[in-house]
Every structure is written in C-alpha cells, then in structure tokens.
Amino acid sequence: MTALILAEHDNKRLRSSTLNVVGAAGRLGGEVHVLVAGGGCADVARQAAQVAGVNKVLLADAPHLAEELAECVAEQVVALAKRYSHVLAPATSFGKDVLPRAAARHDCALVSDIVAIDSPDTFARPIYAGNAIATVRCAEPIKFVTVRPTAFEPAAAQGGSAAVESVPAAPDPGVSQFVSRESAKLDRPELQGARIVVSGGRGLGSADNFKLLEKLADRLNAALGASRAAVDAGYAPNDWQVGQTGKIVAPQLYLAIGISGAIQHLAGMKDSKVIVAINKDPDAPIFQIADYGLVADLFEALPQLLKELGN
Amino acid sequence: MKILVAVKRVVDFNVKVHVKSDGSGVDIANVKMSMNPFDEIAVEEAVRLREAGKATEVIVVSCGPTQCQETLRTALAIGADRAILVQTDEELQPLAVAKILKAIFDREKPGLTILGKQAIDDDSNQTGQMLAALAGVGQATFASKLALADGSAQVTREVDGGLTTVAVKLPAVVTTDLRLNEPRYVTLPNIMKAKKKPLETITPQALGVDARARLQTLRTAEPAQRKAGIRVPDVATLVQKLRNEAKVID
Numbered sequence: 001m002t003a004l005i006l007a008e009h010d011n012k013r014l015r016s017s018t019l020n021v022v023g024a025a026g027r028l029g030g031e032v033h034v035l036v037a038g039g040g041c042a043d044v045a046r047q048a049a050q051v052a053g054v055n056k057v058l059l060a061d062a063p064h065l066a067e068e069l070a071e072c073v074a075e076q077v078v079a080l081a082k083r084y085s086h087v088l089a090p091a092t093s094f095g096k097d098v099l100p101r102a103a104a105r106h107d108c109a110l111v112s113d114i115v116a117i118d119s120p121d122t123f124a125r126p127i128y129a130g131n132a133i134a135t136v137r138c139a140e141p142i143k144f145v146t147v148r149p150t151a152f153e154p155a156a157a158q159g160g161s162a163a164v165e166s167v168p169a170a171p172d173p174g175v176s177q178f179v180s181r182e183s184a185k186l187d188r189p190e191l192q193g194a195r196i197v198v199s200g201g202r203g204l205g206s207a208d209n210f211k212l213l214e215k216l217a218d219r220l221n222a223a224l225g226a227s228r229a230a231v232d233a234g235y236a237p238n239d240w241q242v243g244q245t246g247k248i249v250a251p252q253l254y255l256a257i258g259i260s261g262a263i264q265h266l267a268g269m270k271d272s273k274v275i276v277a278i279n280k281d282p283d284a285p286i287f288q289i290a291d292y293g294l295v296a297d298l299f300e301a302l303p304q305l306l307k308e309l310g311n
Numbered sequence: 312m313k314i315l316v317a318v319k320r321v322v323d324f325n326v327k328v329h330v331k332s333d334g335s336g337v338d339i340a341n342v343k344m345s346m347n348p349f350d351e352i353a354v355e356e357a358v359r360l361r362e363a364g365k366a367t368e369v370i371v372v373s374c375g376p377t378q379c380q381e382t383l384r385t386a387l388a389i390g391a392d393r394a395i396l397v398q399t400d401e402e403l404q405p406l407a408v409a410k411i412l413k414a415i416f417d418r419e420k421p422g423l424t425i426l427g428k429q430a431i432d433d434d435s436n437q438t439g440q441m442l443a444a445l446a447g448v449g450q451a452t453f454a455s456k457l458a459l460a461d462g463s464a465q466v467t468r469e470v471d472g473g474l475t476t477v478a479v480k481l482p483a484v485v486t487t488d489l490r491l492n493e494p495r496y497v498t499l500p501n502i503m504k505a506k507k508k509p510l511e512t513i514t515p516q517a518l519g520v521d522a523r524a525r526l527q528t529l530r531t532a533e534p535a536q537r538k539a540g541i542r543v544p545d546v547a548t549l550v551q552k553l554r555n556e557a558k559v560i561d
Contacts, residue, residue, distance in 0.1 A: 069477065070440065070450055093470040096436050097452045100405070104441035109406045109525035112435045122529065127433050128328045132337050133534050137527045175449035175483070179465065179476040190472050196559070220560060238490045239469070244324050244431055245348045245489060253559040263327045270537065274557045276549065291540035291557065294549050304546040309560070 001030030039066025194223035203258020261286030349427025
C-alpha cells in the first residue's frame, strides 16, 4: 500500500496544505510518495524530500505544468496513479479542481474533503456544510481522496530525506491556456487561511460602517468576512461572504459583529476554535454557539474594543 | 451554439438539517427543497449568454426523482428553453451524474456546459470536473467571470489567494462560483410560460449509463456540538478573556 500525494506549490515553495496531507497520509500506514508537478519546480521537490514521513518524491517538470492547469496536472496524475493504492490532494481550490478529473479518467469515485481517516478505505467527511458528518467506505482500486488541511496535523517540514526521481511529463492535452493571475492584496490575510476573522452583519447598517471593522481587522491582523444578509444589503462584497453558500472558515478566533446567526451563516463558521458575538439583541441565535457573547450596541462596543486592544 | 446546464434539487439553504436518530442519513422528509444555489447561477449565466446572442438554446438537465421536474420548471422560468429529467430513485453519486451528463453531452453536443461548483447537500465539488474528464474537454471551475470569443471561453476563476484567468477551447465545462452573477427573480408570467416549455423524461438505463453508487455511506452523525459559552458584561472583560483564558489574541 502506497499513497501518492499531489503537492500544492507555486514552483518555488511547497504550500503548507501539502504538509497537512502528508500528515493525513501517515494514518494510512503505508509508504508516502509526493508528486511535484510544475515548471521550474526542482526547489519544491527538494523541499518535499525533506518533509518528515515522505519516502519518495516524483518530479514532473515541464513548462505546461507551471500554471496549475487542471487538464495538464490531472493528466500527470493519471499517468502515475495506477501504481498507487491512494491518491491524495489537499481540498483546496487546486486539489478540488484537479483530482476529480484524474479520478474520473480512472473510472474511480472520489471522496471529497475528508476530516478523519477510520481505516485505509473508510473516511469521515462533512456534508450539508458541516451540519452532518458522513462516514464513507470506498472500495475503488485506487482511492482518490481530497483532504481538508485544517483537520489534520501537518507533517514536519524538516527531518525527511527522500530521494527525488524525475518522471516524464505527461503531454499537454492542449485544451486550455493560462492567461493571468491576480493575487489577493496582501495587506490583509485571506479569509480561508486567516488565524482571526472579523465578520460583520446587517447590524452594521451601511457599507461605510463596515470600515469600522477594517480598523479592528488591521489591529488583529485578521481577515474580513460578512454574513449573507450584509452582502445582500450591499454592505460588503460577495467574496467576503461566510456561510453555506459562501466560504467555510475555521479560524482560531471568529468575531461576529452585528450578525444574528442565520443557519446558513453558522454553517460557514461554527468550526472556529473561539467564537465571539457582539449583538444588541440578547436573543440572537449567534449567542447559542458563541464562546463569549456580549450584548451591546456595536457602535459603542467597537471603539471600546479598539481602545482595549491598545490602538 | 447550445448551452447545457445541470441543476440539482437540494434541501433549501435556509433549512437546518437533522441527522436521523439511527444514523442512516439526514432527515429530508417534508423539508423545503430548492434548486442548488450555484446551479441557479449557472442557469442565469446561460440565459444571459443566450439573451446576448452568444448562444441559441439553453437546455437544462436534472438527474433524480420525479420531483426534480419542479427544479427544471424553475430553470425554465429563469429562461431556459427546454428541460431533460434523467429520472431515477436510486442514490446518485458525482461519478454517476457525470456519466449521465456525458451521455446527454454526446446527444446534444453543447458548445458550453455550465454546472454549479458544488451541491450544498453532499458538498462534493466533483461533477463538473468529472464530466470534463469523461468528455475529454477543458474545464474552468469556480468561475466568477465568463466571456466567449473565437471558439473559446475566457474564464476568471476564484482560487485560494486570488483570481486566475484561463482560456479554454470550446466545447468546455464551466462551474460557477458565487460572484459570477446574481440570478434574477422569477416572475409570475415567466412561471406560467415555463409550464408550456418542453420537458423530456428519460432514464439512466435508456442512456446506457451504469449509475450505481460506488461509495457506501456507513453512517451519518451529528457533528460535535459546541459547549455553551458565557456572556461577558463588557468589552474590557471580553478582551481580558480572549487574552488570558482563550489565549487567541496578544
């Protein structure tokens, strides 16, 4: 039994999500190989070789693999998958894009976004945005699985000494081309990877008032989020939306400010480690899941909060 | 050019689902069902492309029980031209749905196929990618912007940490993210009109597709519940608790 992990990287650095998948693969009990597919990505292969628990690194280096195009990367996985019992990737936008394509090419089902491994063929995964956990058995000859990074401890980035083996690059299917990339502004952490998220709801009352949250987010080095009600009201952009139809987050600290706590919002943030709710309505449902609830007018509480935090 | 759109009937996003006490699944008897929100965005995008003269016909397809007809009628009311129900009462998993859609794809030969990026019930996020693989065409997942030109689709995709833009040759498969558009409200006259639009029913068997489930769900459980928290009297106490008790801020 050997697992192949599709590494996520930017051709220079291995992304930390890969370490979590290596951590998960350790639970399977077999050997762990890592596929680094990219363009000019030999450094990444060297980094992957140092990850604790990795037995071998496969390096597929070609220009058409440089931009994470699903068609090209999936083809590379397809070329190698037959030798493996498991093929794993992080359940990130990259892994979710590539792995189902590779699985279908092998006529195999895929288990998405697992949060626990019961045995080499049995996995737990959230459904209904985390409102239920399904335990699923996969009897496919190759088990294709995407792994929710936050659910598994990362493997140590150092301590391994795997060999790096070059493998031939699979041909470019020639159906897609990379055009451009626009990275999110780096002045604030990304919503899904942030340690702290400050989220606002309809209680903010206007787009201008959302700027009050920006100060707090800056002070805490937090990402900004919003409830669907706030997005629908035009107070915040759609990509800030946390909830069942928006982004699912699980930060160390989630501050829900002026958010009543509709079901669909709770589904997107209830796995956060610590939840704080500030709302003037003492009966708001958000208080039922908040670790710390403060019944207060947010326009009074926010300035006080900034003052207490020393700003 | 035809556009094929796949729509799924799911538990409405406002419903809080409950796990059955015997762990055999989620109780969806007598709960409100709606079109998967991402699929609604897919239908809207297809209809806008036809309205802009970029497509000639929008075909919607749904796979599942008879009640999926309601979902298809909603898609027709948004503006799709005709509907196909691939009817089965069996559990359908993403690979099976992708195979069914591939059979429809071969029959209809759409230039563009649009799906929601994931269904909000099983949260799989697989079907579009699998369909693209089976059809041997390009894919652009998590689309927040779509433009058609010269036999290709230029698609801006929402990825972790930003946006990336790709050009995929047509025919292609696109899956929608939330920012692609805001679906229109369906008006009563359009609901009436939708009742008269053609809706064909076919089975997976008639399409020659083996739609058997590959994954076996052993049990379904409630997630670990959060323990009840506390109320703090003021901001100073809150900050003190976050610093010294929860240790999540400096």
